[in-house]
Amino acid sequence: MPDSPLERPNPYLLDRVMSLADEAEVYANEDIYTESGMKLLAQGHKLTRALQEKLALHKLQRPLVQTLGVQGGVTREAISLLAQTLIEEQPMLEPICERGGMHALAESLKFVPLDQVSLLMLTLAHRSAGEAMRHAVLVTMVALGVARRLASPAADLPVIAAAGLLHDIGELYVDPNVLEGGHVVSPDEWRSLALHPMIGQRLIRDTTTLGEQMARMVAEHHERFDGSGYPRGLSGPSISRAGQLLAVAEMTVGLLHKALEAPIRLDLALKVISSGHSSEITGVLREVLANEPTLQGIPLYTVPNVLAALNRFIMSMEAIQAALSQAEVDADNINSRELVTDAEARFYAVQRAFLRTGMGSVPVYEITSALFGAESDDLIEAMGIVEELNWRLRDLARFVSLRTGLLLPTERNGLDTLLRALADPLHHGS
Numbered sequence: 001m002p003d004s005p006l007e008r009p010n011p012y013l014l015d016r017v018m019s020l021a022d023e024a025e026v027y028a029n030e031d032i033y034t035e036s037g038m039k040l041l042a043q044g045h046k047l048t049r050a051l052q053e054k055l056a057l058h059k060l061q062r063p064l065v066q067t068l069g070v071q072g073g074v075t076r077e078a079i080s081l082l083a084q085t086l087i088e089e090q091p092m093l094e095p096i097c098e099r100g101g102m103h104a105l106a107e108s109l110k111f112v113p114l115d116q117v118s119l120l121m122l123t124l125a126h127r128s129a130g131e132a133m134r135h136a137v138l139v140t141m142v143a144l145g146v147a148r149r150l151a152s153p154a155a156d157l158p159v160i161a162a163a164g165l166l167h168d169i170g171e172l173y174v175d176p177n178v179l180e181g182g183h184v185v186s187p188d189e190w191r192s193l194a195l196h197p198m199i200g201q202r203l204i205r206d207t208t209t210l211g212e213q214m215a216r217m218v219a220e221h222h223e224r225f226d227g228s229g230y231p232r233g234l235s236g237p238s239i240s241r242a243g244q245l246l247a248v249a250e251m252t253v254g255l256l257h258k259a260l261e262a263p264i265r266l267d268l269a270l271k272v273i274s275s276g277h278s279s280e281i282t283g284v285l286r287e288v289l290a291n292e293p294t295l296q297g298i299p300l301y302t303v304p305n306v307l308a309a310l311n312r313f314i315m316s317m318e319a320i321q322a323a324l325s326q327a328e329v330d331a332d333n334i335n336s337r338e339l340v341t342d343a344e345a346r347f348y349a350v351q352r353a354f355l356r357t358g359m360g361s362v363p364v365y366e367i368t369s370a371l372f373g374a375e376s377d378d379l380i381e382a383m384g385i386v387e388e389l390n391w392r393l394r395d396l397a398r399f400v401s402l403r404t405g406l407l408l409p410t411e412r413n414g415l416d417t418l419l420r421a422l423a424d425p426l427h428h429g430s
């Protein structure tokens with residue numbers, strides 16, 4: 001039997017299974033055996049806490065999620081119903097998905113091709129993280145809406161829907177504390193988090209009947225057309241078109257979420273931060289949002305909003321630059337020096353972009369007086385620029401965290417200050 005980590009339950013997955021078993025009836029839908037042939041649980045019997053330790057210690061003959069069933073788990077009907085609710089809550093969904101077509105799309109989720117194992121995994125994700133299911137359904141709806149606008153073949157829509165629902169399923173393997181908002185992610189934690197697309201791919205490929213195309217889409221949902229994504233840094237056509245679509249849907253949902261927290265003009269925000277994605281796909285969204293009359297009612301930025309954001313950005317840049325100079329001195333081996341050099345190249349690219357905007361080359365008090373006389377469209381544009389620059393700093397933060405996670409602990413000398421300086425953009429950009 002091939003040695004696969006899927007055979008010994010991942011500790012976080014096992015914790016989630018046990019928590020589910022505390023509140024719902026989780027039972028063996030077949031006899032569960034250890035690799036050496038010891039029967040742990042007979043078919044039809046309920047899973048209890050008493051088995052947790054044994055399950056953690058032994059490799060199993062089959063992945064745990066394939067051997068369990070649950071009473072009252074997530075169903076396709078429940079997913080479809082949640083989609084209908086989200087249409088009411090998220091006014092942006094309708095224009096993205098064509099007026100009137102939304103409800104039919106939500107209805108179609110009743111027939112999404114999920115098998116028993118994938119529904120169990122969705123149940124686990126849903127129960128263990130409050131927002132996980134809403135996020136998955138939102139991403140699915142946006143992906144379906146954009147796919148229809150791109151005239152994707154009808155046969156692709158069910159695959160896109162299933163991949164959208166399962167795209168973050170690899171997070172079942174991640175420490176829930178790391179997933180929680182407000183947690184500052186350490187390099188090792190970031191590395192485990194950054195691998196969730198690949199874990200999702202393996203879970204789908206090895207435990208479900210959903211097929212390779214869907215697994216690949218899940219693996220690609222944080223990749224970017226320009227190569228700046230993760231975990232593999234794929235670029236251009238090496239990312240499947242369906243994977244690109246899912247990545248754009250993921251980004252758009254991030255924006256929708258932000259739009260609820262603070263007023264932003266989605267059309268402009270999308271324009272400035274979509275640079276990493278395929279313009280064919282983001283173009284569809286930009287067109288929709290730019291022509292959307294309901295966006296006109298969204299409150300605009302004020303001068304203090306823009307100035308505060310600009311000041312925060314400038315302070316981050318100064319802290320990062322100082323930390324990079326310090327890291328240059330402190331890095332004492334070839335790997336960390338290479339990391340610092342690569343980080344500097346990325347940092348200077350952000351700095352050049354800032355200077356090109358004109359805002360980086362004049363003193364802040366001049367910008368302040370310019371902004372006080374500005375039209376609201378100028379404020380939107382200025383905020384759009386700051387947002388884009390912040391996104392780039394967040395990419396830099398992820399890059400450094402990911403690369404540091406790959407170094408041996410003894411090779412990380414001098415990188416602490418840099419990671420602390422970068423923690424802020426990483427924290428705010430999740």
Ligand SMILES: [Fe+2]
Pocket residue numbers: 167168196221222
């Ligand atoms: Fe994700």
Ligand SMILES: [Fe+2]
Pocket residue numbers: 135139167168250
């Ligand atoms: Fe996601």
